[in-house]
Amino acid sequence: MFSKYIVKLAFGLYNSNRYNNTKKFFYDILENPNYNYKKIVDIFLIILIFSSIIELIYSIKNSVPMWMHIFDYYIVTIIFGVEYILRLWIHGDMHKIIIKEYETSQFLKSKFNFYTTLLKVLNEKWNYVISPAAIIDLVAIMPTYREFRILRIFKLLRYTKSIGQFINVLKTKRFELMTLFLLLIFLIGTAGVAMYATEGNINKNINSLFDAVYWALITTSTVGYGDIAPVTTIGRVISMITIINGLVLIAFATSVIVSAFLEKLNEIKDNRTIETINKEGRFVIICGYGQMVKMLLEQNNFDNKYVILEKDPDITHQITKEGFHAITDDASRHDVLAKFNIQYADISVLCLGNNDVENIYITLNAKSLSKEIKVIARASDQSMKKKFTLAGADHIIIPNQTANIMLLTSINQPAVYNVLHAMLTGKNAAYLDEIKVLAYDKLVGKSIQELEFKTKKLLLIGIQRQNHGDFIFNPPASTILLPNDILLIMGLKISVEHFVNTFQRGLV
Amino acid sequence: MKNKKQAWIFGYNKQSKSIAASLVAENFIITIIENDEKKFQDALSDGYKNSVLIDVTEDLELEKLDIKQNDWILCLMQDEHLNVFLTLSLRSYCTCNKIVAISHSIYSTQKLKMAGANEVIDIYQVSANRIHSIFEKPIVTKLMDNFISTTHEISFKEFTIPKNSFLDGMVIDEVDFDKFGVIFTGMIDKELGNEFIFAATNINHKLDSEDIIICIGKDEDLAKFEKYLHKDIR
Numbered sequence: 001m002f003s004k005y006i007v008k009l010a011f012g013l014y015n016s017n018r019y020n021n022t023k024k025f026f027y028d029i030l031e032n033p034n035y036n037y038k039k040i041v042d043i044f045l046i047i048l049i050f051s052s053i054i055e056l057i058y059s060i061k062n063s064v065p066m067w068m069h070i071f072d073y074y075i076v077t078i079i080f081g082v083e084y085i086l087r088l089w090i091h092g093d094m095h096k097i098i099i100k101e102y103e104t105s106q107f108l109k110s111k112f113n114f115y116t117t118l119l120k121v122l123n124e125k126w127n128y129v130i131s132p133a134a135i136i137d138l139v140a141i142m143p144t145y146r147e148f149r150i151l152r153i154f155k156l157l158r159y160t161k162s163i164g165q166f167i168n169v170l171k172t173k174r175f176e177l178m179t180l181f182l183l184l185i186f187l188i189g190t191a192g193v194a195m196y197a198t199e200g201n202i203n204k205n206i207n208s209l210f211d212a213v214y215w216a217l218i219t220t221s222t223v224g225y226g227d228i229a230p231v232t233t234i235g236r237v238i239s240m241i242t243i244i245n246g247l248v249l250i251a252f253a254t255s256v257i258v259s260a261f262l263e264k265l266n267e268i269k270d271n272r273t274i275e276t277i278n279k280e281g282r283f284v285i286i287c288g289y290g291q292m293v294k295m296l297l298e299q300n301n302f303d304n305k306y307v308i309l310e311k312d313p314d315i316t317h318q319i320t321k322e323g324f325h326a327i328t329d330d331a332s333r334h335d336v337l338a339k340f341n342i343q344y345a346d347i348s349v350l351c352l353g354n355n356d357v358e359n360i361y362i363t364l365n366a367k368s369l370s371k372e373i374k375v376i377a378r379a380s381d382q383s384m385k386k387k388f389t390l391a392g393a394d395h396i397i398i399p400n401q402t403a404n405i406m407l408l409t410s411i412n413q414p415a416v417y418n419v420l421h422a423m424l425t426g427k428n429a430a431y432l433d434e435i436k437v438l439a440y441d442k443l444v445g446k447s448i449q450e451l452e453f454k455t456k457k458l459l460l461i462g463i464q465r466q467n468h469g470d471f472i473f474n475p476p477a478s479t480i481l482l483p484n485d486i487l488l489i490m491g492l493k494i495s496v497e498h499f500v501n502t503f504q505r506g507l508v
Numbered sequence: 509m510k511n512k513k514q515a516w517i518f519g520y521n522k523q524s525k526s527i528a529a530s531l532v533a534e535n536f537i538i539t540i541i542e543n544d545e546k547k548f549q550d551a552l553s554d555g556y557k558n559s560v561l562i563d564v565t566e567d568l569e570l571e572k573l574d575i576k577q578n579d580w581i582l583c584l585m586q587d588e589h590l591n592v593f594l595t596l597s598l599r600s601y602c603t604c605n606k607i608v609a610i611s612h613s614i615y616s617t618q619k620l621k622m623a624g625a626n627e628v629i630d631i632y633q634v635s636a637n638r639i640h641s642i643f644e645k646p647i648v649t650k651l652m653d654n655f656i657s658t659t660h661e662i663s664f665k666e667f668t669i670p671k672n673s674f675l676d677g678m679v680i681d682e683v684d685f686d687k688f689g690v691i692f693t694g695m696i697d698k699e700l701g702n703e704f705i706f707a708a709t710n711i712n713h714k715l716d717s718e719d720i721i722i723c724i725g726k727d728e729d730l731a732k733f734e735k736y737l738h739k740d741i742r
Contacts, residue, residue: 284643291613291614292636292639293636295633295636296636299636300644302643352639376639381522395642399632399634400522400526400631402638403630403635404523404527406629407582408527408530410608410627411531413664415694415722416664416665419664419704420652420664432648432651432652433645434645434647434648454708457709459691459707461724462651464647473725474690488647488651490693490708491706492708492709
């Protein structure tokens with residue numbers, strides 16, 4: 001009976017928009033690095049951590065006002081407690097496990113075992129509870145031992161990427177560092193025991209094995225407080241050997257850490273680039289670097305909201321030096337494009353490499369992540385166009401075809417070629433621009449005759465009707481402009497700008 | 509009947525194949541020049557019987573080709589260095605010919621121009637411009653695609669004004685292009701040189717025979733306009 005209610009509740013939660021939206025909201029503000037408001041929550045929690053630490057330091061030599069004590073002991077602890085509970089809640093979906101178990105039992109026509117399901121649910125939550133981050137969180141809210149609160153500083157690991165990255169880099173050299181650590185323990189132990197055996201009864205500062213091991217550690221680290229010093233020749237020999245060993249170990253440890261950083265440096269930089277671009281609401285991912293990309297970025301750098309994914313690290317290195325935002329990665333891999341903020345951002349993907357197979361694969365990759373991603377792909381020839389269309393490319397660029405048409409036009413219609421070339425290259429002589437009629441500007445309700453394009457030294461080529469999607473070429477003089485119409489106008493750049501200023505910025 | 513124009517295509521590759529086919533359709537006499545035996549055989553097997561196999565770096569062999577003054581020269585060699593060298597060689601003795609070249613890099617575009625090509629189509633520049641337009645001016649891009657596609661409805665067309673036609677001797681302002689459903693975008697006034705004069709500058713030119721006007725319109729309207737233009741009204 002009880003299990004029946006639990007299953008009902010699980011289905012209820014599964015279907016509840018409010019529950020799912022609330023959970024999503026807390027997930028976003030606590031865990032989603034691409035969610036803009038997460039940063040605010042992180043900063044708030046960092047301030048709380050620092051205020052708590054400052055209170056602890058201040059209270060050591062001074063009496064703390066009651067309000068400060070209440071703030072630290074109750075308010076901060078309660079906030080961290082709520083945060084802990086919320087993180088525990090958003091870790092996994094209990095109701096989904098229950099539903100899955102229930103549906104499996106229905107399919108197999110077996111009895112739904114509530115206790116097994118409960119164990120699975122608890123196991124999932126337990127996995128979170130024993131994770132290092134959750135243990136630090138838990139210690140930070142335990143009010144039992146006041147000095148424990150200094151451990152709250154470790155919570156910063158969650159909110160500051162640099163510390164997290166440092167730890168991740170060290171993790172990659174776990175084996176080397178662990179070997180060095182064991183070697184260190186062995187050397188300190190050996191030196192400590194040797195010293196204790198040699199001077200335990202002679203040196204008045206060595207009263208126990210602990211004193212000897214303490215001396216060995218201080219000597220190995222090359223700190224040398226001087227509170228314990230060898231008094232016999234053998235003791236000094238042990239000291240010299242310990243110091244040399246210490247120097248070698250420090251050099252080894254330093255080189256392991258430095259090499260780990262050097263190996264990971266590019267990856268860290270690339271991740272930073274992705275994180276930065278993910279904060280933009282709209283950006284462009286350019287797959288593959290070549291001359292076309294260089295020319296494109298020379299005339300349109302998308303307000304710096306772009307990133308180039310290039311497979312060859314040498315090319316990435318070179319173009320990064322030239323000032324382009326590039327990372328070394330293979331855009332045809334699903335997980336590479338999935339790193340970008342697909343859910344929230346308006347993304348365009350440019351597949352401009354010279355390999356059709358790869359470009360089609362990237363197109364499919366992008367479209368499989370989200371249909372909303374706009375894909376502009378380069379195809380080698382017309383025969384490939386259909387494949388790119390099937391793959392879902394929104395625009396297909398065929399460089400050879402465009403160039404051929406331009407070449408043929410230059411031979412057959414040289415004057416037309418001049419006009420087209422001027423328009424394609426954005427030359428001033430024939431500036432073709434589109435002007436959107438905004439709902440509140442002076443263009444709405446005006447007829448084409450009233451606007452006197454000819455007097456303003458402009459040619460109206462046509463109107464794109466947004467609402468119906470029709471393109472009206474050479475519209476009659478009586479046509480009335482509607483909100484959201486797009487006027488296609490040709491003229492000198494200065495004339496077009498003057499027209500926009502006159503009607504859309506209210507200068508006249 | 510129109511005199512057939514002659515075009516010399518240097519280099520037979522995927523790109524020039526398509527260009528040669530289009531020019532044949534436009535009534536051009538095509539001669540393919542290759543320095544590679546295999547490509548030369550390709551050209552022959554594709555039906556270009558008057559293809560020539562020569563060493564294009566040899567001036568003497570180029571001179572033997574007998575290129576006439578009004579012939580078009582297309583430098584489409586795949587090797588960029590060779591293409592620039594060839595353009596320079598051809599320009600040195602074909603001083604009046606129109607030389608058109610395709611460039612595959614920003615660096616060779618400049619070199620081809622310096623070598624004497626009249627028009628250089630930079631394959632990547634044209635595509636980069638198009639991508640830029642897709643982002644900045646999507647409607648313009650759609651229209652431009654229409655202009656340059658082979659299956660267009662609206663296109664640009666240039667007309668040479670015939671003697672005694674209805675435009676011969678008229679001033680631009682007097683002409684009602686709307687009547688034909690076409691938009692007059694500009695002209696080349698032969699009296700003033702070969703500079704393109706954009707319509708919207710509002711300079712009221714007098715049209716004479718042999719002037720070139722450029723109009724934009726639906727294909728059927730442009731065809732009607734052309735037909736009317738060729739009527740002798742005097």
